[in-house]
Amino acid sequence: MNSAPQINHLNLETINNPLLSFLGVGFDYEDASILEDVSLTVDRGEFVALVGPSGCGKSTILNLISGVLEARSGSITASGLSNRADRLGNVSYMQQKDLLLPWRSVAENSRLGLELRGVSNSESSTAVEKLAESFGIADELDSMPWQLSGGMRQRVALLRAVLPDNPVLLLDEPFGALDAITRSSLQQWLLNVLDTSNKAVVLVTHDVDEAILLADRVLVMSSNPGQISAEVKIDLDASPHDASVSTSSEFIELKKHILDLLGNHEVTQ
Numbered sequence: 001m002n003s004a005p006q007i008n009h010l011n012l013e014t015i016n017n018p019l020l021s022f023l024g025v026g027f028d029y030e031d032a033s034i035l036e037d038v039s040l041t042v043d044r045g046e047f048v049a050l051v052g053p054s055g056c057g058k059s060t061i062l063n064l065i066s067g068v069l070e071a072r073s074g075s076i077t078a079s080g081l082s083n084r085a086d087r088l089g090n091v092s093y094m095q096q097k098d099l100l101l102p103w104r105s106v107a108e109n110s111r112l113g114l115e116l117r118g119v120s121n122s123e124s125s126t127a128v129e130k131l132a133e134s135f136g137i138a139d140e141l142d143s144m145p146w147q148l149s150g151g152m153r154q155r156v157a158l159l160r161a162v163l164p165d166n167p168v169l170l171l172d173e174p175f176g177a178l179d180a181i182t183r184s185s186l187q188q189w190l191l192n193v194l195d196t197s198n199k200a201v202v203l204v205t206h207d208v209d210e211a212i213l214l215a216d217r218v219l220v221m222s223s224n225p226g227q228i229s230a231e232v233k234i235d236l237d238a239s240p241h242d243a244s245v246s247t248s249s250e251f252i253e254l255k256k257h258i259l260d261l262l263g264n265h266e267v268t269q
Contacts, residue, residue: 017043018041018042018043018200019042019043019044019046019078019079019167019168019200020040020041020042020065020077020078020079020168020200020202021041021075021076021077021078022038022039022040022041022061022064022065022074022076023039023041023074023075023076024037024038024039024073024074024075025037025038025039025061025064025071025073025074025075025076026038026071026072026073026074026225027057027060027064027069027071027072028072032225033225034057034060034225034226035057035060035061035064035225035226035227036225036226036227037074037227038057038061038074038226038227038228039074039228040061040202040219040228042168042200042201042202043200044167044198044199044200045198045199045200046200046201046216046217047194047201047203047214047215047216047217048200048201048202048203048215048216048217048218048219049202049203049204049205049210049211049214049215049217049218049219050202050203050204050205050218050219050221051205051206051208051211051218051219051220051221051258051262052220052221052222052223052226052262053221053222053223053262054206055223056221056222056223056226057221057223057225057226058172058204058221058226059172059204060226061202061204061226062093062170062172062202062204064076065078065087065091065168065170065202066087066088066091066093066170067084067085067086067087067088067089067091068088068093070084078090078091078167078168079091079166079167079168089113089116089117090166091166091168091169091170092113092161092162092164092166092168092169092170092199093161093169093170093172094157094158094160094161094169094170094171094172094174095172095173095174096172096173096174096176096177097177098145098153098154098156098157099157100145100153100156100157101145102144102145102146104144104145105141105142105143105144106137106140106141106142106143106144106145106148106156107125107128107129107132107141107142109145109156109157109160110128110132110137110141110156110159110160110163111124111125111127111128111160111163112160113160113161113163113164114127114163114164117164124163127163128141128159128163129141131159131162131163132159134193135155135156135158135159135193136152136155136189137152137155137156137159140152140156149182150177150178150182151178151182151185151186154174154175154178154186155186155189157174158174158190158193162193162197166199167199167200168199168200168201168202169194169197169199169200169201169202170201170202170204171201171202171203171204172204173204173205173206174186174190174203175187175210176205176206176207183210187210187213187214190214191213191214191240203215208255208258208259208262209246209255211258212234212236212246212251212254212255212258213240213245213246214240215234216233216234217231217232217233217234218231218232218234218258219231219232220232220258220261220262229261230261232254232257232258232261234254236248236250236251236254237250238250238251
């Protein structure tokens, strides 16, 4: 194994034509500066994780990328769209709560994003059926959300986010509310789903293990105001699909370095 993980300050020149560009962004809420001069880029097929103390602005970054919020300063471009209104609906966003509509079946919830784009019910239903098997919900398409486990509900929520085939996918603590066994299973499943997607993915998580397991790069944030203080490149000898990777010496060393970078801030380990 390498003698130490590669840790450095964020270098935006490493990606020449990023699918997601978030440059010099500042954001205020009332009289408080939440983010100041935050920059990150994500390439096609790349998975980036954001970790940091509560309140440092991780979820705010996702809301800005998706167009839910408007930045005070800086520029944001996702899939070539720099206008906030254009990004709304054209950036896939999965939050911690599945937000499934209780009066709609699994199939109807899954196709919601396509419906909002004006795709017909027959065409959107066909698209759901094509992906349902790989998402492990083929037998649940007629079920109602209340009939599903938490893990199955998250699968439906992710299918709903992925189905419009937006190039940029945002994940905000998608498995944070699940028990450890279910979370571990879904992390492996997510890796399998995204292996062939070629999307630019940004994950917000308090779980350092999850960040190392899923991401190609981990961006460490500080607070007051929120900024990206360091970048950790993840280059494990063992595959993330290997169940034993999280007990390897490489993995443990990476975790220690990231926790050191986070300092005394409270994080979930």
